Amino acid sequence: MVCKLKEGESMCSHVQKMQRDVERLEKINVNFDKALTIDMILNYSPSSYDQFILTYNLNIIETTLIELKNLLQTNEAGKKKSHFNSVAGASIMAIQKYKGKK
Template structure:
C-alpha cells in the first residue's frame, strides 16, 4: 500500500536513493534545488511510513530518513526469497483436499500457491502443477486421476479445473469415503 501511494505521488525514489548532506555554500543552484526537493519528499514519506507503524516502531524510527528506515526494515523483517519460496513449495506439495471440501474452493486454494511461485520466477511447468493438484485430491478421485494419466492429450491447468468441476458434479449425492 505504501509503495502504491508513493508511486502515485512520484516519491518512491526516496526509498531507493539515500539522502546525502550537501555543502550549501559550494552547491550549484540545481544541486541545492534537487537536495531540497529530496529532503521535502523524504520528510513527507517519513511521516507516512511512521503513521503506519506501531508506537514502538515509531519511537525507534522517528529520526530515520525513509531510505534508512526501508533498508533497516528489509534487513529485519523481509524474508529471504528462497525461504519464502521453500515455504510456499512445501505448503503446495503437501496440501490435501479436505473431507467435504468443494473442489472449486480447493482449486482456488491451490491457485494461491501457484501465483506467488510464478511471481518469484520459480520455473515449473504446467504438467508439474497438474501433478501436484492431482496428488492433493482424496481417494474418491482415483478413477479421475487414472483417466487423466491415461489421456494421451496434453491437459492445461484450466482444462483440468473444468474437468474436475464436471467430475465433482457427477459425484454429488454419492458417499465419499473419509480419508481418516
C-alpha cells in the same frame, strides 16, 4: 504451499488455491512447469478421486489448469448427482419394503 484436500471439500476451490500459490511463487521467480502443477493438484487429492485420476492419466495428453478445473467440476457434479440418485433410490427401496410389511 501444498495441502492435501480433505474428503468432501471442493476440488475446484483446491485447484484455485493451488493456482494462486503457484502464481505467487512465479512472482518471486520460482517457475513451475504446468504439468508439475497439475500433478501436484492431482497428487494432493483425496482417495475418492482415484478413479478420476486414473482416467485422466490414461486419456488426457495435455491440459491447462482451466481445463483441469472444468473436468473436475464436471466430475464433482456427477458425484453429487450420483450420490443423490443412490440416496433417493435407497430411500424408495426402504419405503417399498416398509409398505410391504403391513
